[in-house]
Structure formats: C-alpha cells, structure tokens
Amino acid sequence: MEKRLFNFIGCLLIIFLLSGCWDIVNIEDRGLIIGMAIDFAEGQEAAENHLTVTTQFAVPPGLGNPAQSGGGGNPYMNLSASGNSIDLITQKIANQTNKIPFFEHLKVIAISEEVASTPGLMADVLDIFIRNRDTDRGIDVIISKDKAKDILEIEPENEKLPTLYLFELLEKNLKETNKLKNTKLGDIHDYLLTKRSFVLTELASKEKLLEETDGAIYGSVSEKVIGKLELNEMFGLNLVTEEDARGPIEVEIEGGITTFSIREAKSIVNVQAKNQENPKINVQIKLEGELQETFGGLVLNDIESNLKLEKKVAAKTEEIVEKTIKKAQQEFEADIFGFLDELNKSDYKTWKKMKDDWEKGEKYFVNSEITVNVIAEVRAHGVIDKSNKK
Amino acid sequence: MRRRYTKKANWPSKNIKEQTSNESLNSQLDANIQKLKQLLDGPNDLVIREFLLNNNPTMKGSVVYMDGLIDKQLVQESILRNMKDFASNKKSYDTSKTILEVMYENFISIHSVEKGNTLEDALDGILVGKTVILIDGQTSALIINTKGGESRSIDEPTTEMVVRGPRVGFVESLGTNLALLRKSLQTSSLRFQTHQIGRRSKKSLVVAYVDGVVHPEIVKEVNRRIQSIDIDDAPESGFIEQWIEDSFLSPFPQMDNTERSDKASSELLQGKVVILLDGTPFVLIAPFTLGDFLKSPEDYNERWLIGTLLRILRYVAAFFALLLPSLYIALISLHPGLLPTDMALSIAATREEVPFPPVAEAFLMVLTMELLQEAGLRLPAPIGQTIGIVGGLVIGDAAVSAGIVSPIMVIVIGLTAISAFATPSFSLGISFRILRIAFMLAAGILGLFGIILVYIMVMIHMVNLKSFGVPYTAPFSPTMDRDWKDLILRAPMTILTRRPNFMNTKDVDSGSREKE
Numbered sequence: 001m002e003k004r005l006f007n008f009i010g011c012l013l014i015i016f017l018l019s020g021c022w023d024i025v026n027i028e029d030r031g032l033i034i035g036m037a038i039d040f041a042e043g044q045e046a047a048e049n050h051l052t053v054t055t056q057f058a059v060p061p062g063l064g065n066p067a068q069s070g071g072g073g074n075p076y077m078n079l080s081a082s083g084n085s086i087d088l089i090t091q092k093i094a095n096q097t098n099k100i101p102f103f104e105h106l107k108v109i110a111i112s113e114e115v116a117s118t119p120g121l122m123a124d125v126l127d128i129f130i131r132n133r134d135t136d137r138g139i140d141v142i143i144s145k146d147k148a149k150d151i152l153e154i155e156p157e158n159e160k161l162p163t164l165y166l167f168e169l170l171e172k173n174l175k176e177t178n179k180l181k182n183t184k185l186g187d188i189h190d191y192l193l194t195k196r197s198f199v200l201t202e203l204a205s206k207e208k209l210l211e212e213t214d215g216a217i218y219g220s221v222s223e224k225v226i227g228k229l230e231l232n233e234m235f236g237l238n239l240v241t242e243e244d245a246r247g248p249i250e251v252e253i254e255g256g257i258t259t260f261s262i263r264e265a266k267s268i269v270n271v272q273a274k275n276q277e278n279p280k281i282n283v284q285i286k287l288e289g290e291l292q293e294t295f296g297g298l299v300l301n302d303i304e305s306n307l308k309l310e311k312k313v314a315a316k317t318e319e320i321v322e323k324t325i326k327k328a329q330q331e332f333e334a335d336i337f338g339f340l341d342e343l344n345k346s347d348y349k350t351w352k353k354m355k356d357d358w359e360k361g362e363k364y365f366v367n368s369e370i371t372v373n374v375i376a377e378v379r380a381h382g383v384i385d386k387s388n389k390k
Numbered sequence: 391m392r393r394r395y396t397k398k399a400n401w402p403s404k405n406i407k408e409q410t411s412n413e414s415l416n417s418q419l420d421a422n423i424q425k426l427k428q429l430l431d432g433p434n435d436l437v438i439r440e441f442l443l444n445n446n447p448t449m450k451g452s453v454v455y456m457d458g459l460i461d462k463q464l465v466q467e468s469i470l471r472n473m474k475d476f477a478s479n480k481k482s483y484d485t486s487k488t489i490l491e492v493m494y495e496n497f498i499s500i501h502s503v504e505k506g507n508t509l510e511d512a513l514d515g516i517l518v519g520k521t522v523i524l525i526d527g528q529t530s531a532l533i534i535n536t537k538g539g540e541s542r543s544i545d546e547p548t549t550e551m552v553v554r555g556p557r558v559g560f561v562e563s564l565g566t567n568l569a570l571l572r573k574s575l576q577t578s579s580l581r582f583q584t585h586q587i588g589r590r591s592k593k594s595l596v597v598a599y600v601d602g603v604v605h606p607e608i609v610k611e612v613n614r615r616i617q618s619i620d621i622d623d624a625p626e627s628g629f630i631e632q633w634i635e636d637s638f639l640s641p642f643p644q645m646d647n648t649e650r651s652d653k654a655s656s657e658l659l660q661g662k663v664v665i666l667l668d669g670t671p672f673v674l675i676a677p678f679t680l681g682d683f684l685k686s687p688e689d690y691n692e693r694w695l696i697g698t699l700l701r702i703l704r705y706v707a708a709f710f711a712l713l714l715p716s717l718y719i720a721l722i723s724l725h726p727g728l729l730p731t732d733m734a735l736s737i738a739a740t741r742e743e744v745p746f747p748p749v750a751e752a753f754l755m756v757l758t759m760e761l762l763q764e765a766g767l768r769l770p771a772p773i774g775q776t777i778g779i780v781g782g783l784v785i786g787d788a789a790v791s792a793g794i795v796s797p798i799m800v801i802v803i804g805l806t807a808i809s810a811f812a813t814p815s816f817s818l819g820i821s822f823r824i825l826r827i828a829f830m831l832a833a834g835i836l837g838l839f840g841i842i843l844v845y846i847m848v849m850i851h852m853v854n855l856k857s858f859g860v861p862y863t864a865p866f867s868p869t870m871d872r873d874w875k876d877l878i879l880r881a882p883m884t885i886l887t888r889r890p891n892f893m894n895t896k897d898v899d900s901g902s903r904e905k906e
Contacts, residue, residue, distance in 0.1 A: 015836075015843065023837075026748060027726045028741040032734060060739030104727025105734060134727070164731070 031099030032058045034076075035163030037110040037148035038125050041082040049082035051115070051125070053089040054149040056163050057097065058105075063160055075160040078152055086128045103134040107167040109141050109185070110148040113202065116216065116225040123192050123223060130189045137186025140170050143216040143225060145204035155208045169210075170201060178238040178247040179231040180213060195220045196341070197334035197359065199229060199237060219334045221360045227332045229324065236324030239317065240267050240283055240337050248292060249320075251312040256296020260313045263379065264288040271343040273350045279368040281339050283325075287317065290380040300381035313376040321372045335365045408590055412510050419450050419526035425509055426454065426516075436516070441473055443489065443525070450526040454512070459519030461538025464500065469521060469534065472497040490528055502535035514592060541566070547649030547671070549816070554691045559649040564594050564668035567651075571598060571664070575655040579603070585616050587630070587667070591623035595630065598654075598664040605661060605894045611858055612663050612676060627667045627674050634676075636856050641824050643817035644857040645676045646683065653687045659900065661893035663858075677858035679892070681865065681877050684708060686814040689880050697880035703812070705878055710809035711822045715752045716833035716841050718802045722748045724837030740796040749834030751795050755803040756830070758785055760823070763807075864892035 035056035041049040055078070062075035081092035094101050109129065116122045129135045144151045152162055159165035170182035180201045191198045202216040215229035215237070229237065238245045245265040251258055266286045273279040291300060291309065300306050328336050340358050344351045358365050416422050423438060430436055435457040443449035453469060476497045487495075494503060506512050507530045512522045519537040544566070547559030556574075560567045568582060579601040587595045595616060599609050615634035624630055627647060635644045648654055649671050654664045657675045665674040684704050689697035722741070726734050744751060762781040766774045785803075789795045806826070813819045825848060832840030855862035865873035870891040875881040887902050889895040 024723045024747075024834075026741070027722045027734065027738045028744070030726060030738075032726075032731075032738065034731065058735055058738075060735050061742050063735055063739055102726065105731045107731065136727075 025100055025102075028060075029100060030102035031094075031097055032060075032102055032105045034058050034105055034161060035108045035110070035152050035166070036106065037112070037144070037152050038086070038115055039112045039148050040114055045082040050084045051086070051089065052080055052082045052149070053086060053093070054078050054080040054152055055090070055093050055101070056152045056161075057099070057101075058161060076162070078149070080149065086125060103132065104136070106135050106139055108163050108170075109139055110144045110151045110166075110203075111141065112144050112146070112148040113216070113225060115148075116143050116218070119222055119224045122218065122225070126185065126188060126192075129185055135185070137184060137189065139185040140167055140182050141185055141188055141200060142166070142170070143200050143202040145202055145212075150205045151203055153208060154205050154210055156210075166203075176246060177235075178242065178245045179234050181215060181234065181238065191218075191220070194341075196338060197221075197332075197336045199234070199336050200225075202228065217328070217332055217334055217336055219332060219359075221333070226334065229327070232320060233324040233327060236320040236322075237328075237336060239265060239285055239321055240269070240324075249287075249313055249316055251309070251316045253294075253309060253312050254296040254298050256294060256298070258294040258296060258298050258309065258312075259292040260289050260309065260376070260378065261292040262287050262289040269337070269339060269342045271339055271346060273343055273347060273354060273364075276350070276354060276364065277367065279343075279354075279364055281368050281370045283321065283337075283370065283372045285317065285321065285372070285374045287313065287374065287376040288379055289313075289376070291378060291382060299385070300378065301385055306378055309378050310376045313378070314374040317374040317376065318372050321374070325370050325372070329366055329368075329370065333359060333363065333366050335359055339365065339368075412508055414508050415506075415512070415524070415529050415531060417527050417529050419452060419524055422509070422512075422524050422531075423452060423454075426513065429509075429513060430516075439470070443476070448526070449489075452524045453521060454516060454524065455521040455536065456516055456519065459517075459539050460521060460536045461519075464536050464538060465521055468499045469523075469536070472499065473523075488528060489525055490523075490530060490532055493523070493525075494532060498532065498534060500534050500536065504533050506531045506533045518592070537565070544570070550648060550650050550653070550687075550814075552650075552686075552688045552691070555650075555688055556652045558651050560651055560654075560666075560671040560673060562669055562671055564596065564666060567666050567671070567673065568596060568598075570651040571655060571658075571666075574651050575600070575658060580658070583609075583613060585613075587616070587619055587621070587624045589620065589622050593624050594668045595624070596666045598658065598666060599662075600658050603659060603661050603889070603895050603897050604663060605896065608661075608663055608677065608858055608860075612665070616665070624667060626670045627665065627672045630665060630667060631674055636858070640851065640855055641821040642680070642852065642855060642862065643683070643815070643821060644678060644855070644862070645674045646678045646815060647672045647674055647817070649673075650687060656687065656690075659889070661889055661895035677856075677860040677893075679857060679860060679862055679864050680852065681863075683815045683818045684813065685876075690883075694880050694882040701878055701880055704814070707809035707812035708822065711806055711813065711819070712826055713829060713841065714802055714806045714809070715756060715826060716829035717838075718799070719748045719752050719830060720833040720837040720841055723834065737796070737798055740798055743793045744796050745794070748799075749830070751799050752803075752830055752834075755785070755795055755799055756806075756827070759803055759807050860892060865890070868892075 033055050037054040039052045041052045057077050057079065059073065059075055059077055062073040079093045079096050081089045083089040083092060090101060111122060111125065115125065129139065154162045156162060156165040170180060181199050183198060183200045197220045198218050199215045200218060202214050204211045214231055215234045216225045217227045217229060219226035235247055246262050249260045251260065268284045270282040271279060298305060328334055335358060340355060354364050437455050437457050439453045441451050443451055453473065455465065476493060506515065511533060512531050515522055515533040519539060521534045521536045523532040541563050542561050544558055544561055546557040558570060560570060572580065577600065581599055581601045583597040585595045587593045597612055597616065619633045621629065631645050632638065654673055654675065658664055662675050662677065689700060721729055722737065762777060766777045769777060786800055790797050790800060810819050810822055829841055829844050832844045836843065853863050853867055861868060864870065865877065873891045876886055884903055887899055889898060889900050
C-alpha cells in the first residue's frame, strides 16, 4: 500500500516536473499581433536589408475597458524593422517592445504590390506564416497598392483597430456585395502547391482612409502579381467560383434602371477536354433573387414582364462573367476560376495529360472555348403590387 | 512539573475494557438494586420505586427507570397505577404461575414487554428508556418498552427543500422514522432488519428494503458490512457510511443521505436499501451511482419537459463546477490563441493591472469563496446574511477596483460557486470542490493537457469504483441504454415503466403503459 502510494506520487511528480510550465506566458504579457505589413526596405536601410516588416500590436488598455472608464492611449502600436528574413525581422521587433510577440491572433497580412510583383517573392515571404504553428490558415492576405505599412495606419471611424476593421470588411461587408475576395493563407498554400492562379483583394489608402479597392491576379506561371481586376470583374469571378454569391445586378428595362438582387446563386462548371487542342468549358449559373428597386414602370404582375426581367438579368450577368473570363483568358492567360480543378474532378486521365500545359507551354486554357449560360429567376417583387406608372 | 503529567507509571498499561455484567439476576432484590446502582454509580436520574405485593412485607418489588428517557404519562398510567391495584388486590391468582407471569398477563397494559434474565438486559433496557420491574425472589425481570422523552415534531427538512413535494422529513427518533417510511410506502413487502451498533452506546440501526424488488445479494452485503462495524458509538449515520463504504480513498461519496421520507421510499422501489440509525434524521441510501446523485426528487414531481431541462442544466452545472476555473487558467496562461480575438483583447485589458498570475489569482478567489461559504454555514441566519453582503462586496467590487483580481475572474468564480450549489447532493458538491483544486493545479502547470490528464485520472478511478457491487458510473459505463430514459433526460412518466436495469431488481417492471 505504502509502496503503491509512493509510486503514484512519484509518477505524478515526474509528469509535472518533466513537462514543466515553460510555455506559461500570461495573456497580459503577450503582445497580441493582429496585423503585419511587408514592404521593400527604403532609404538608408535598403543598402543592407531587403525587406521591412511592420507589425501591429493591439494595446488592450487603449481599447477602453467598461469597468474602468476612459483608459485612453493608442489602441495599437505599429513597430517596423528591416532585415532579410521575416523571422529575423520579428526578432528585431521583439526587441522594441516589453511584450512577447504572439502570432495566434494574427488576422491580416498586407503585402505591397511591389513585393508581390517580384517573381517568387510572395511565396517566399508567406512561407514562414504557412510553416509556423502559431499562425493559423484563416489569416486574410491582401495586396496593398502603395506601401503596405500605410494600410495598417488607416483610421476607420467605427473601429479602433485598423486590422480588425480590414478583417471584418473582408469577412462581412463584402459577403453581401461580393466585390472582394477574402483569400485565406490556407487557400494560398493550396494554390501555391497546385500551381494555380488566384485573385487577392487589393486595397489602397490615402490620408489614413481606404481609397479604392480592386483585385490583384497572381499568375502561377510568372509567380507574381500580374494584373488587376476591377470590382465588376471581381463580381463576375465570384459568380463563377463562390458557393453562395450575392449582390445586385442592374439592368435597363422599360426605360428605367431596375435592380435585381441575388438571393441564391449556383454555378456549375463543366469541362470537356476530349479534344485536347480545344477544350470546351461550360459555365452554367443559376440565379434566384428578387426585384429590389426600379426607376421605370416595371410591375411584375404578369408572367411576361417577369420573363422579360429574367431574360435581361441573365443577359447582363452573362455579360459580366464573360468580360471577366475574357480578361483572364486573353489578357493574363491565368486560370483564376479553377477550371483545371474541375477537370481533375471529372476526368482524371485527361487532367493528368493536360495539367502541365494548361497555362504555359501548349496553353490549353487560352485555347479553350468557354461558354456561359445564365438562368435567372425572379422570385418576388417586394411588398408592392403597383408602381407609379400604372 | 511537566514530568508529573507525562508520567504514566501508576496507570495500568493493560487495555481495560468496559465493565460488563453478564451475570444473571440475583434472587435477592436488594442485591440486584445495589448492583445496578453500583454499575451506574447511583445517578440522580435513576428512579427506583419500591412497593409491597399484597401488602406483604416479605414480597417486595421495584420499578426502575431513567427519568427523562421514559414516557412519563405511560409509566404513570400503565405501570404505577396498575401496580398499586395489584398490590392492594386480594384476589388469588393461579399459583402455578410465577408472580411475574401474573403481572405480565393481568396488569401491564403496555404492548411491548419482554423478560430479561441477566443484569445486562436490565441495564441496557434502563439506558434506552425502558422500565424494569424487579421482584424479590425472582431471577428474571420484566422489561417494558416505555421509550419516550423529548422529541422534535415532524417538519420540512431545511437541507433538502423542494418547491413541490411532501413537506415531511425524518426526525431523530427511529420509531417515528420507521413509521414515516411505512406511511409513504404502504406495502407488505417492506422489510426492516434491526442491528445493534456500538460498544459502549448501543444504538438501533434498521436496514429497510422492499422484498421482491431489491437484489438479495445487496441486502446480504449491506448486512454483512453492518455486522462488521465495531465502534463505541454512532452519533450520526455518517459514521456508518464511512465504516461500510467501498473505498475510503475516493473523493466521491458512494452512498447518499437524505432527510426526505418520500425520497427514501422512492429509492426503495428502485431496488435500493435504506439504512436508518436511531438518533439522526439522516438516512443512508445504498447503492448509489453518479447518475443518481444528479437526480432530484423534484424532477419527477414536475412535468417531464421541465424535469429534463433541469437535469441537463444540472449536468452542465457539474462540468462548470469542476472545470471552469481550470479552463480559465489554461486559456489565459497557456492558450490565449484559442480565445476569440475580441475576447482575448478585452481579457488582456482587464488583466493589465492585476499583479498575480492567473493561477494565483484563481486560488486566491477560490480560497475566499470557500472561506465565505464555511463562515456563512456555521453562523446563525441573521449574521450569515452580513457575511454574504460583506463577502459579496469584498469579492465583487472592492477586490476588482483595488486591482487585485480581474472582473472576469470574479465572473468565473461566481459562476463556479453557483454551479456547485446547483448539484442536488451536498456530498457530491464537496467532492467537486476537492477535484476542482486538482484541476486548477494541473491547468496552472500543464494547461489544457494537464486538465485532460487529471480528467483521465478521475475517469479511470470512477469506472473502477463500485458502490455495493454496482458500478459507480452505471448506466453510462457499463452501457445500459435502456436506463438512459431516466438519466440525463427524464422521459415521460408513462414511458418510465421499468426499474433501473443496473440495479438488477427481481421485479423488473414498475408499471406498464396499458393496464391489462
């Protein structure tokens, strides 16, 4: 009995003493990094160093505490340092603060367009974030038109932390309009491994305010950002790729502008590659939605006007999507829609033959024939049944 | 000086047992009386009333009893008055019978009378409130049950309040308790087995069960364990519980105690055994499992949806009471990445000026909470309220504004304390309190990994534990899914037609959905 007890206590001590409490760092001692920006080094530092990294630390007392009114102070601090590798730079930044950098709450990584446009560099700077166990795959990656540091210094009206503002902007607001893409670090990891082109959101700031937004195309062939998509083209992209795209479509009907808003959208991509020289890709989009607003005299109380609107909406959507496809196919030669993945799913043997020559070499993607069909359905026309004209 | 106290030279080194007198009664009345007086050291409350039989000076008798233990009116009306009649009666009786038999048959109008042949019998009888009649020339005595004395009236137990249910609780008198049990369970198969417990103070103990329902081995085992008890005195059923429980090292209680007669009787019908001890209103119920501890008699008194909701709530409360402070420590100290960002930021803001690490903070608060609980428990109600107010203010407000603890810690500890009180059984609540500290220590050192380690340890112990042969975790493990109808959920009454499977009752059905 005594011996058993002794053994038990011994085992307990061994568990606790050997594993120890080496990774205890209390939450208030950690510097919660919520955003990072990666730029090329400038000025004097440029001679020896390659990159400048800016990290945004949240300063919780500055956020204001309901219990202790006031608080005051800046809710965040941006610290920058230059160096040749991200890890070394973060070590340098750690020397500037009394807290231990903590990456598990990192939300947004902003990369300047300059860095992203250097072949291969974007994959390299993201490597540490993909590799590290502290950073999760849900981090939003965005491209900054000018210096990425400036993006972390915007001053939104309703939010104290610029990074959280950006994160929520990408997560919530743009889900409604579908004009931006919140490309996650984990997705980028996939894309880089499968050598697929993709689109990131590009933001620009001016005088501490977000100025313009559009999309940046990352080309897998040249391994850099090769071009831009306008917001409308981003919408076309999302209609093809997103599960549940939403947003308004404006059509002109009966002498006035009418807005149709999507409530449910479904896209089916069919890739036929029997003839390797000329693969046929068919994109079928089904839209369901309601009449949101009309400046003309449109009233949907008969089948004909309903069908008319549906046709108009379908035509308009086709136009938007085709424009995006054309731009990606002809101008940038980048398969940002993931058509090759569809082929992988439907026809593995052909995919195996074609995958290395999809965007480069034989350029099957550029030679493919892409058709878009849109079926639109108007489900409702709001709670009125009369309009000012009738 | 000191030496004198510690010296034990004059004390006999041998263990001296209590003096007993299993010698038989002397035919000389005076000798018997002398002996009794000597054994009890002639106390003031010993009443010896002498009388003459048939006015014959040679025929002496004595009525002996303890003042205060007897029912005075009963002794007065049924013994002393009859004795007077007997003494002055000139009628002749059947001479073939001894005078005691004559008295027994004709004059004692009390239902429970027995004969005793030894001094020991007489003495034990006197000490429990019986009245002894000794007659000169007789070597036996009449021992008449005149137990009485002061007792409390039956009212609602304050430890187990219910909103809806009978307002009857056990009292300190065994006889009353047995009657209460009979009243609430009117069946001929209710059995009582009596034991005597105690070396110096002999107490009656009754094992109650429903014959034909309970598994016979359980009754046998309970009786065997009770017979093994060898203590001076059992002032409370807690003594019995600790003598007969399966594992004294376990933090978990293996028997339940209750003051409610309705709970005791309903448990009897579930195939359980109830142990009643004289002198305490708390009766023991065995075997008892973890699932039973999280049930309350009131679950059945309300409609099943409410009962089910309360059960689920209680399981959640049990997890809170066990794990909440340790989860807080682990998340704040070791895994802040698991918190949502907004929450991490607000917790970090409130903790900025707190001087202690979360483990120390949590221990400080738990200690304060336990102190308040303990202090409030022993105080009379009016002062107890003061403690509550002072404690609430000290913990809730002053400590936070002084920057010693963070407001979130106060929420965590408050929620934990409330959850601990939500467990229906006080003894299970205590074991949660002990385990909570182990969880907190492990969380402070190893974080979530430590919590999981301790959890596994507790689980291993729990599945090993048995209560009178019934696995403690039944019917979770071993899995008896038929019993899950009345576990976390409380199925509608019409569906609960079977007694618990894990109790292995002889009579399986407690009802049927359609009456035949």
